[in-house]
Amino acid sequence: MNDFPSDFLWGAATSAYQVEGNNTNADWWHWELKNPRITASGNACLHYQKYKEDFDIAKQLNHNCHRFSIEWSRVNPQPEKFSDQQIQHYYDCVSYLRTLNIEPIITLHHFTNPLWFSQQGGWNCSDSVRYYLLYVEKILQALAEKVRYWVTINEPMVYVYYAFIAGRWPPQQRSVIKANKVLSNLIKAHIKAYEFIHNYYRQKKLPSPLVSIAHNMVAFVPCNNNLRNKFMSAFRHYMFNLKILNELVGRKKLDFLGLNYYTRHLIDVQSWSIKEWLNNQCAQGHNTLEKNSMGWEIYPQGLLNILLSLKRYNLPIIILENGICTLDDRQRWRYIYNHLKQVSEAIKRAVPVKGYLYWSLIDNFEWDYGFEPRFGLCAVDYSSYQRTIRESAYAYARICKTGLLIDEAG
Ligand code: BGC
Numbered sequence: 001m002n003d004f005p006s007d008f009l010w011g012a013a014t015s016a017y018q019v020e021g022n023n024t025n026a027d028w029w030h031w032e033l034k035n036p037r038i039t040a041s042g043n044a045c046l047h048y049q050k051y052k053e054d055f056d057i058a059k060q061l062n063h064n065c066h067r068f069s070i071e072w073s074r075v076n077p078q079p080e081k082f083s084d085q086q087i088q089h090y091y092d093c094v095s096y097l098r099t100l101n102i103e104p105i106i107t108l109h110h111f112t113n114p115l116w117f118s119q120q121g122g123w124n125c126s127d128s129v130r131y132y133l134l135y136v137e138k139i140l141q142a143l144a145e146k147v148r149y150w151v152t153i154n155e156p157m158v159y160v161y162y163a164f165i166a167g168r169w170p171p172q173q174r175s176v177i178k179a180n181k182v183l184s185n186l187i188k189a190h191i192k193a194y195e196f197i198h199n200y201y202r203q204k205k206l207p208s209p210l211v212s213i214a215h216n217m218v219a220f221v222p223c224n225n226n227l228r229n230k231f232m233s234a235f236r237h238y239m240f241n242l243k244i245l246n247e248l249v250g251r252k253k254l255d256f257l258g259l260n261y262y263t264r265h266l267i268d269v270q271s272w273s274i275k276e277w278l279n280n281q282c283a284q285g286h287n288t289l290e291k292n293s294m295g296w297e298i299y300p301q302g303l304l305n306i307l308l309s310l311k312r313y314n315l316p317i318i319i320l321e322n323g324i325c326t327l328d329d330r331q332r333w334r335y336i337y338n339h340l341k342q343v344s345e346a347i348k349r350a351v352p353v354k355g356y357l358y359w360s361l362i363d364n365f366e367w368d369y370g371f372e373p374r375f376g377l378c379a380v381d382y383s384s385y386q387r388t389i390r391e392s393a394y395a396y397a398r399i400c401k402t403g404l405l406i407d408e409a410g
Contacts, residue, residue: 002402002403002404003340003344003347003403003404003405004343004344004347004399004403004404004405005347005403006403007354008354008355008356008403009064009065009103009318009354009355009356009357010062010063010064010065010355010356010357010399010400011058011063011064011065011066011067011102011103011105011355011356011357011358011400012058012061012063012066012067012357012358012359012360012361012377013066013067013068013105013320013321013357013358013359013360013361014047014054014067014068014069014360014361014362014364015068015069015107015110015111015154015364016068016069016070016071016074016110016112017041017044017069017071017110017111017112017365018041018044018045018110018360018364018365018366018367019044019045019047019054019360019362019364019365020044020045020046020047020048020071021041021042021043021044021045021046021047021048021049022042022043022044022048023041023071023073023074023112025073025074025077025114025115026071026073026112026113026114026115027073027112027113027114027115027117027118027122027170027171028041028111028112028169028170029041029073029115030115031170038368038370039365039368039369039370039371041365043385044364044365045362045363045364045365045380045382045385046385047362048089050385050387051093051096052096053387054361054362054378054387055093055096055097055100055102056100057361057362057378057387057389058100058102058361059100059101059102060389060397061377061389061393061394061396061397061400062397062398062400062401063102063397063400064101064102064103064400065102065103065104065105065149065355065357066097066102066103066104066105066357066361067104067105067106067107067151067320067357068093068104068105068106068107069106069107069108069109069110069151069154070090070106070107070108070139071112072108072109072112072113072114072117072132072135073112073113073114073115073117074086074089075087075090075135075138075139076114076131076134076135076138077114077116078114078116079116079117079120079131080134082135082138087138087139087142088142090139090142090143091142091143091146094106094143094146094147095146098146103148103149104146104147104149105149105150105151105318105320105357106139106143106147106149106150106151107151107154107214108135108136108139108150108151108152108153108193109132109152109153109154109189110154111154111155111159111169111367117131118170118171122171122182123181123182123185123186123189124164124178124181124182124185126185128185128189129185129188129189129192132189132192132193133189133192133193133196136152136193136196136197137196137200140196140197140200144197144200144201144204144206144209145204145206147209148207148209148210149209149210150193150197150209150210150211150212151211151212151213151214151258151320152189152190152193152194152211152212152213153186153189153190153213153214154213154214154260155213155214155215155216155260156183156186156187156190156213156215156244157183157215157216157240157244158216159182159186160179160182160183160186161179163182164178164179164182165179168368169367169368183244187244187247187248190213190248190253191248191251191253193211194211194253194254195253197209197211198211208255209255210255210256211253211254211255212254212255212256212257212258212318213244213248213254213258214258214259214260214320214321215241215244215245215257215258215259215260216260216261216262216321217240217241217259217260217261217306218236218240218241218261218262218263218264218265218302219261219263219264219265219299219301219302219303219305219306220232220233220234220236220237220240220241220264220265220267221233221264221265221266221267221299221302222266222267222268223266223267223268223282223284223286224268224286226268228269228271228272229267229268229269232267232269232276232277233267235277236265236267237309241306241309242309245257245310245313249313249315254315255315255316256315256316256317256318256354257310257313257315257316257317257318258318258320259306259307259310259317259318259319259320259321260319260320260321260322260359261302261303261306261319261321261322261339262292262296262321262322262323262324263292263296263297263298263299263302264289264297264299264302265281266281266282266286266287266297267281267282268281268282268283268284268286290331292324292325292326292335292373293325293326293327293372293373293374294325294366294369294373298324298335298338300335300338300339300341300342301342303319303322303339303342303343303346304342304343304345304346307342307343307346307351307353308346308349308351310351311350311351311352315352316352316353316354317351317352317353317354318353318354318355318356318357319343319353319355319356319357320357321357321358321359322339322356322357322358322359323335323336323358323359323360323375324336324375325366325373325374325375326374327374329390329391329392330391330392332390332392333391333392333395333396336358336392336395336396337395337405337407340356340399340405341405343356344405358377358396359375360375360376360377361376361377361378362376362377362378362379362380362387363375363376363378363379363380364376364380376390377389377390377392377393377396378390378393395407395408
């Protein structure tokens with residue numbers, strides 16, 4: 001018997017701002033301009049121009065689905081003004097994937113916002129949901145006939161954490177009150193978009209859409225048997241991983257669970273004081289697992305544990321992101337293989353995993369880390385924009401083709 005079902009979704013993901021280049025109407029772009037010490041995204045990978053070449057590569061690698069995002073700030077460069085030309089571009093992307101027989105999975109919001117939206121208060125402002133829905137409506141009118149899978153918001157918890165608690169990403173706030181407001185608006189936006197998309201498909205008599213968020217989950221592991229650490233790991237698992245799912249599943253606003261998984265956090269809390277509660281990682285040097293080039297620990301076992309913890313929701317699961325940044329392509333292959341092994345184990349244990357998408361199809365702009373982290377199945381030369389398919393990509397392609405867990409990276 002195959003390790004993966006024959007209708008399994010196999011692919012890779014990207015996001016607009018990280019690959020397209022020249023998203024000059026996005027808030028992140030203006031943040032880069034104001035902060036010369038931050039690497040500017042510039043041309044990124046020129047994917048906007050080279051999307052056909054990139055989708056051809058996905059085809060060559062036996063991918064049967066592809067996740068990418070629409071850049072809201074391109075389509076909606078000013079309040080209530082939409083660009084037909086940019087919408088046409090995304091229509092062309094989807095159409096091209098369809099001609100290749102690759103299922104598109106569309107993300108509507110992946111961290112960046114139109115500049116005007118941020119200037120009006122962004123997700124902290126009460127009009128945010130209304131603005132987002134106007135954009136969603138436009139996209140639906142153009143793409144609904146060609147798209148079944150929608151991801152409304154990428155990683156709401158991560159966005160809120162980096163932009164409104166850690167103060168690292170624009171608008172660089174550090175406020176629990178704002179963070180709560182933003183999270184609640186993102187959840188509202190998802191719910192409204194979910195309802196809107198379903199109504200739209202019903203009215204147009206289109207086959208039922210599949211709508212979700214992409215939810216980043218971390219394996220929180222206590223550093224030792226200390227009660228505080230055990231408690232804090234369970235608390236974070238609940239707050240960061242489960243709470244939002246409990247709410248959205250409870251309200252029946254997810255058709256599948258979109259999971260992004262990368263790493264574990266080793267929890268070692270020194271006291272019960274409130275400031276320790278957001279402190280993420282053990283600082284005593286116990287995080288000794290192999291790491292990616294950004295220092296994240298590699299912990300495939302965590303993926304199985306998380307998948308098992310999702311069984312309770314009784315919904316199909318699609319892994320929308322899992323990947324490693326590394327200069328060592330053999331390490332990339334080990335990462336993919338070892339995580340897929342856990343996925344196949346989860347399937348054996350009756351967890352309904354329906355797809356796996358590697359992050360990312362091509363090397364790209366890794367936010368405030370710039371271009372150094374190399375996540376791609378495909379290398380990008382940032383002077384010529386030439387793509388080179390890595391060996392790990394071919395090894396992954398063999399699994400995509402056969403549904404068999406074959407380890408032959410060479
Ligand atoms: C994000 C991507 C990012 C990746 C690697 C995910 O949390 O969705 O945009 O590139 O992690 O850091």
